[in-house]
Amino acid sequence: MDTVKSSVTFDIRTKPSGKIKITNWNKSKVVMTGTLLVLTLLSMYGFLTFDYKEINLIQATLDTLANLKLMFLQANLNNFTLAEAIYQIGLTVGLAFLATIIGAVISLFIALFAAKNLSPKPLANTIIIFIAFIRAVPTVLWVFIFAIAAGLGSEAAILGMLLHTVAFLVKAFAESIEELDAGVIEALRASGANWWHVVTNAVIPSTMTSLLSWTFLRFETNFTVAVAMGAVAGAGGIGFELFMASGFYFDMKEVGFITYAILLIAVMLEFMSTRLKKRYIVKS
Amino acid sequence: MKIDVYRKKKRQFTIFALIVLCMTFISAKLTNFSFVQGISSVPEAFRWMGSNLLITRESFEKMPSILDKLIETIFLSITATTTASIIALLLALLGSQTTKVNGFFSTLSRFIASVFRNIPIVAWALILLLSFGQNALTGYFALFLATLGFLTRVFTETIDETSNSSVEALQSTGANYYQVVSKAVLPECSPQMISWILFMVETNIRSSTLVGILTGTGIGFAFDLYYKSMNYNVVSLITLSIVVVVISIELISNYIRRVIL
Amino acid sequence: MPLLEVKNITKQYEKDKKVLSGISFDVNGGEFISIIGPSGAGKSTLLRCINRMVDFSSGEILFHNTDIMSLSKKDLRKYRTQIGMIFQHYNLVSRLTVIENVLHGRLGYKTTLQGIMTRFTEEEKKEAFHLLEKLGMREHAYKRCDHLSGGQKQRVGIARALIQQPKILLCDEPIASLDPNSSKVIMDHLKNISQELRITCIVNLHQVDVAKHYSERIIGLNGGQIVYDGAPQELTTTNIHQIYGSEAENLILA
DSSP states (O other): OOOTTHHHHTTOOBOTTSOBOOOOOOHHHHHHHHHHHHHHHHHHHHHHHOOOTTOOHHHHHHHHHHHHHHHHHSOOOOSSOHHHHHHHHHHHHHHHHHHHHHHHHHHHHHHHHHOTTTSOHHHHHHHHHHHHHHHHSOHHHHHHHHHHHHOTTHHHHHHHHHHHHHHHHHHHHHHHHHTSOHHHHHHHHHTTOOHHHHIIIIIHHHHHHHHHHHHHHHHHHHHHHHHHHHHHSOOOSHHHHHHHHHHTSOOHHHHHHHHHHHHHHHHHHHHHHHHHHHHHOOOO | OHHHHHHHHHHHHHHHHHHHHHHHHHHHHHHTOOHHHHHHHHHHHHHHHHHHOOOOHHHHTTHHHHHHHHHHHHHHHHHHHHHHHHHHHHHHHHHSTTTOSOHHHHHHHHHHHHHHHHSOHHHHHHHHHHHHOSSHHHHHHHHHHHHHHHHHHHHHHHHHHHSHHHHHHHHHTTOOHHHHIIIIIHHHHHHHHHHHHHHHHHHHHHHHHHHHHHHTOHHHHHHHHHHHTTOHHHHHHHHHHHHHHHHHHHHHHHHHHHHHO | OOSEEEEEEEEEEETTEEEEEEEEEEEOTTOEEEEEOOTTSSHHHHHHHHTTSSOOSEEEEEETTEEGGGOOHHHHHHHHHTEEEEOTTOOOOTTSBHHHHHHGGGGGGSOHHHHHTTOOOHHHHHHHHHHHHHTTOGGGTTSBGGGSOHHHHHHHHHHHHHTTOOSEEEEESTTTTSOHHHHHHHHHHHHHHHHHSOOEEEEEESOHHHHHHHOSEEEEEETTEEEEEEOGGGOOHHHHHHHHGGGHHHHHHO
8 A cells, every 4th residue: 555645645545456536426326326227227128028020120210201201291181171170179279278277276276285384284195195196097098987987078088187187286286385485374374364364365376376387387288188188089189180190091291280280289388388487487 | 556556466367367267168169078067977987986997806817918018018118218318318418508519409409309399199109100000119119209309308408507517617627528518417417317217207107008009019008908898897907007107116216316316 | 928918809799798898918927816896897708718718709818929719629628728717606516526526627638538437547636635635625525515615615626727737727706605714715725826836816806805915916897998907005096996986985995
């Protein structure tokens, strides 16, 4: 060991090779490296075990590219008119809107009981666990499950989307409410206000903007979900047209037109919700 | 003066509420949704679920095959997420204001991200289905493209928000682009990025169920199969197994986030 | 021959808004210069023009008689290794250890691959420990930077700049985020660096009294122009008025 300059070297850590260490493997670094390693190994294993069914990857990729070219460069409507297309888009937006707005109203009420600063802890925790359970089920499964009772169609789609929306919004709303300054609630309570007074005079006014932003964010998600429900669960709207154009008519030009339409709405919604989010949801 | 502001706020709110009401009404008309019928069918649906969505002993016999499909879905979502995250990182480095190479690539990266994330995953699945057929790769690419769009956006935001100052410091020491990226940007951003990757794995399990219904792969296919043959006991077993997987992944992710963030 | 010659440089971000106009001064080896002026006077931009973190619009800066605007990408890297920089907000990579951050100062001397693979020589590591020792930070070497106090972070910043073996240290408001005690520690270190190692220090400062106490020369900046350039003893109340305008009263009283 080199101890000539002992005053400089006594607290320098060395590797087994005798070289000076400069990193420090704390828990956070170990967990990060571990996570990345595990994900990489799992991905490699996944690639090795997928059921590829003897697909010709190059041919399929080329075909897809040709399709994409046709879609985006020669987008056109063939099997229905522009007016109909607008109507179908309206239908999809309508599905998303209803699921969002009804969901938001229900969520607001439930969130008041799920926020730990307004509600007893056992109750809040029960709701949060229950909500996590609902959220874990994919929306499409909820739609299918409702469809058994209500039949496939807009009712089942809206109810299924509604359930998922409530599960998402209750969590988001409750967290916004919990961020509220504890002093405000305390001051009102001290002045003799009851629970409902606290809610209507302090909680709702001061969290309103962030609740609205979350709701809009969910509207954006629900639009995509509504497209999916149209394609997969027979909920109608532009998603169903997309499914027909690609799966039945094999009409790539029409698929292109529909994709453009969906893209346009989605980009608009995203733009609005990003602006709302920037203004009202403060990232911690 | 103050009363005016108050009044203005109140009027704004009334107008806002009226617009929302109007839109609700139009939406209900458009979608043929009846509130009464809709809401009244909820208890009925739950009653039906209570009596029919039971997991019986027979349905457990399907467990091995369900597990098989479930594992396929989990691997699909992990594989799509990790591969997408690598490309997303490259795009985000090009797209971020802090690490961009030039304005053209930055705009291009943001454009690609926007297109990929705003075309719904079902659309990708349907398009890919035409040439890839009912195949694990169809699902993989659909998830990959949608994930790429989302992760590029959040990675770009992460780089913009967290690494500005240390990038400047390293540049001023004479470090070159690759050194700045590997020694300042990645160490600063990786916890946030890993957190987003975990979020995406979780989301993709749900998305791949949806995609699986279309592409005939994974747990989505199993669900569709038993749903269509009206074997609701197995349907509920499948649903429950998805819930277990999603919640487990959520719990693991939450633990990891607590440690690294 | 002066170490650095700044000749008539101008910087404008927008068409008719000049942040700097007609700045000229010479800097000799080992000088301790303070640049003072109100916020928005162009102090930060001026410092960043010197190591070309900001490209100025016109004029020229000569370092050892070389025009720094003519440097190639590779030569610019080499030039920057000779100019250390210290920041108001320390600009450390907060999740890495102190010693890793100090060694970042060597990146300019490394090839791309050596840098990415973190290949630092034992001599460089020992030098890093030596610098930390001199700055009283050795026992913190393996701590993560986000666990340090402001004064400690700034000392890491100084070590990172010194390990570059620079000819000039540019310090952009090095004490603006620190309490008075830590500020004194940092300023004393900077003073020592310029006297013992003969490294030129150019320091942006907000506090006139600190500037007067530490520097050999003060440059006063207002509206992107030099309004004072001289010894601290000769800085009069009138000069301060010129530099700070209406803000001056508060400063002099304080």
